[in-house]
Amino acid sequence: MLSVTCSDSQSFSYMKHYDAIVIGAGQAGTPLCRKLAESGLKTALIEKRWVGGTCVNDGCSPTKAMVASAKAAWSARHNETLGVHVGGITVDLDEILHRKSSIVQLMRGNSEKRIRDTAGLDLIYGTARFSGQKEITVSLKDGGTETLTADKFFLNTGLQPVIPDIEGIQSIPYLTSTTIMELSEIPEHLLILGSGYIALEFGQMFARFGSKVTLIEPAERILKKEDEDIAGEIVKILAQEDIEILTNTKAVRFSQSGHIIGVALQTGDIKSQRSCTHVLVAAGRKPQLKEFGLEIAGIETDAKGYIKVNAQLETSVEGIYALGDIKGGPAFTHVSYDDYRLIIQHVVEKKPISTADRLIPYCMFIDPQLGRVGMTEQEAREKGLDIKVAVLKNDSVARAIETGDERGMMKAIVDAQTGQILGAAVLAEQGGEIVTILQMAMMGGVTYDRILNGVFAHPTYAESLNNLFMTLEA
């Protein structure tokens, strides 16, 4: 696999050639490199940090492990309503982080072992940069560089947090979604820039650990992509936990005095001053393409820096594909993993594939969870569709009443002519699981009236889908 090249100056350099090179061991890259190698392609995986990417190391898995601790703390405090009295609840951040880290180590270790055990696959730790159209130079983690060429490249380099350009921000020890999971103390007052799902999950988590939490959101309301009634219900739930949300508000300047961080805020024309002990920047994520040399390879990006791909995930350069968050669109683990599945069908199994019309659900792991799939009501109305909207508050759901958690609601958008379900939101205990039932109905073309009349076990949340759709018959 070694090839010798000779430049004009007659100096020789050695390049290793592969059939396929995968850059980034994210949720697509990790399974993809193994499948490519197993199909007989000599493959290399280049990773600058850890196998598993964001999801395993500083995204889904660690946050959901910590959310579980936060939920346990909340439940312990709320058990009194169920007649169970638990005294003296304390939260041990060290233990929580230790458990989180063990889960991360286990998942990362298992993935890395599977890669190392795969014949025909080289795992190379280092940062890749294009140095030619089908050539990369890797700055190796252990020092030195290596130049590699391949027939096919698969880019799965993910996103990184956006740090907004606010006066003074670089002079304070701000936290990101990664570093907040390494804290040695529970913040006294955590101020969060942003109110997307990462901000809300951490906000509720640390409020439950004992922090005062303030979220700063420049827009007039949080979660603008969600329907107003769903977002309003979430605001109500968070307010019950004393989480403060300042909408229409921007942070314009940071300063620090001792361990206190000062933040100058602007709400319309009104200026105010707040202080806090910790700042989490959760203002979005952006491609990590700086110094990746995409222009050298001729790979085109869009205005926001995401790699442009067609419906087969191929970039502007034939034989170079982009998978996962880096190609824009919904940035979720299940999307990245599905990109891997599609690429295998395309490249190895030679089947026709397309990313068009993929039904992509998501779950926001606040408590209660928000499970979402398909269209919102606002999207359907903007499109001028003829719809019926089913809404059921959880205080009418038997399961919710019995288990003592009546927060939240369920909602489904239905095509008024065909009865097909177009979208759903379930803000409830295990909302992510419940919405999957509706997703499967959408996948199978099951109309709402069949769910309305379906026999489901009593008393489950699933059974309340009867009642949700009954609201359309009234």
Ligand SMILES: Cc1cc2nc3c(=O)[nH]c(=O)nc-3n(C[C@H](O)[C@H](O)[C@H](O)COP(=O)(O)OP(=O)(O)OC[C@H]3O[C@@H](n4cnc5c(N)ncnc54)[C@H](O)[C@@H]3O)c2cc1C
């Ligand atoms: C706090 C947080 C919570 C989240 N929770 C959820 C959730 O609950 N559910 C969900 O579906 N999604 C969640 N996500 C999003 C999810 O983590 C990502 O969508 C998912 O990991 C897919 O990412 P990816 O495969 O595109 O790339 P990533 O997993 O980000 O992997 C990219 C990899 O490429 C490597 N890399 C980058 N540049 C180079 C280079 N030049 N050379 C070599 N290697 C390079 C990086 O080190 C990284 O390992 C969360 C994200 C965050 C930050």
